[in-house]
Amino acid sequence: MQGLTEVLFRRVYEECFPGAIRVAVSPFLSLTHGNLAEAWDKIEDVLPENNVGSIPVIPQILGKEPNEFITLGNRLYDIGYKEINWNMGCPMRKVAAKHRGSGILPYPDEVKAILDVVVPQLKPSLSVKVRLGLKDKEDIFRLVPILNDYPIASVTVHPRLGRQQYNGHPDLDTFGQLLPLIKAPVIYNGDICIAADAIRIRERFPQVADLMVGRGVLYRPTLPLEIENEALKIENLAEKNKHFVRRLTEEILATFPTEQSKIRKIKEYWCLVWKALSISEMQAREVLHQEKLTIVEKMICDLLQ
Numbered sequence: 001m002q003g004l005t006e007v008l009f010r011r012v013y014e015e016c017f018p019g020a021i022r023v024a025v026s027p028f029l030s031l032t033h034g035n036l037a038e039a040w041d042k043i044e045d046v047l048p049e050n051n052v053g054s055i056p057v058i059p060q061i062l063g064k065e066p067n068e069f070i071t072l073g074n075r076l077y078d079i080g081y082k083e084i085n086w087n088m089g090c091p092m093r094k095v096a097a098k099h100r101g102s103g104i105l106p107y108p109d110e111v112k113a114i115l116d117v118v119v120p121q122l123k124p125s126l127s128v129k130v131r132l133g134l135k136d137k138e139d140i141f142r143l144v145p146i147l148n149d150y151p152i153a154s155v156t157v158h159p160r161l162g163r164q165q166y167n168g169h170p171d172l173d174t175f176g177q178l179l180p181l182i183k184a185p186v187i188y189n190g191d192i193c194i195a196a197d198a199i200r201i202r203e204r205f206p207q208v209a210d211l212m213v214g215r216g217v218l219y220r221p222t223l224p225l226e227i228e229n230e231a232l233k234i235e236n237l238a239e240k241n242k243h244f245v246r247r248l249t250e251e252i253l254a255t256f257p258t259e260q261s262k263i264r265k266i267k268e269y270w271c272l273v274w275k276a277l278s279i280s281e282m283q284a285r286e287v288l289h290q291e292k293l294t295i296v297e298k299m300i301c302d303l304l305q
């Protein structure tokens with residue numbers, strides 16, 4: 001997730017919960033305007049030397065320019081990545097308007113033209129992340145037969161439309177219709193916030209190869225542990241979640257250079273991670289209203305007691 005699950009987060013997570021997450025897909029590297037330099041600027045996030053001690057990562061690319069896609073994909077392969085992921089799910093309007101992210105879903109011919117050029121020349125294997133469509137869930141039913149013609153490593157489905165952004169609920173009925181039509185292993189993503197959500201998806205769709213958790217891992221950092229150890233009683237969940245938030249805050253304070261950048265980053269996480277603590281929304285909001293770093297630090301420290 002852009003701005004959230006970057007390498008700082010992934011390293012703190014792995015330190016606190018070693019092995020709990022098998023693999024993380026990186027926030028997307030964008031090929032906006034076919035400009036490789038922009039994606040390369042953000043490459044720091046996936047450079048192997050920066051990812052020592054991090055959750056293993058699959059770099060994700062957002063874009064539709066085949067030549068730049070191949071160049072970036074093959075550079076990623078050369079620095080050690082055996083798989084890359086193509087983002088066909090981003091709902092941001094300015095992205096979708098240019099047939100990127102979920103904006104490409106209504107255009108299966110464009111996807112086919114890109115895959116025809118990219119797949120034969122790409123060194124890493126390619127997985128994709130999709131929504132059901134941009135404005136119409138028929139998009140995905142037209143796209144799947146195209147995807148099935150290529151050796152796609154996996155298809156992660158977030159069963160919402162792009163225009164829904166994050167509103168409404170994932171459309172599980174449509175996901176169920178889609179599942180038998182997709183040749184590649186299917187990964188389910190969307191609104192897994194507690195372990196029971198994961199159990200429900202696995203029970204209803206046993207063919208699902210894996211689960212991807214997004215915001216849930218910030219709402220409840222212990223969630224992946226709880227999903228994988230549903231039979232086990234995990235001790236001290238509250239303490240483990242607190243410890244994670246404490247370590248994340250410490251690392252932001254140690255890593256970001258200015259008072260403003262430290263505050264901005266802490267608040268970006270705080271909007272979600274406060275739910276991991278036993279505090280009220282009002283207490284959480286008070287932190288978000290503060291402008292001085294010393295006060296933010298003190299308030300978070302008190303809330304973590």
Ligand SMILES: Cc1cc2nc3c(=O)[nH]c(=O)nc-3n(C[C@H](O)[C@H](O)[C@H](O)COP(=O)(O)O)c2cc1C
Binds near residue numbers: 004
């Ligand atoms: C702030 C934010 C940034 C995101 N950035 C990305 C991204 O870079 N690539 C991507 O594939 N999905 C991105 N997503 C979407 C999530 O990966 C996921 O598909 C979506 O949040 C639904 O899953 P969840 O309910 O488990 O969060 C982002 C979501 C949020 C809220």
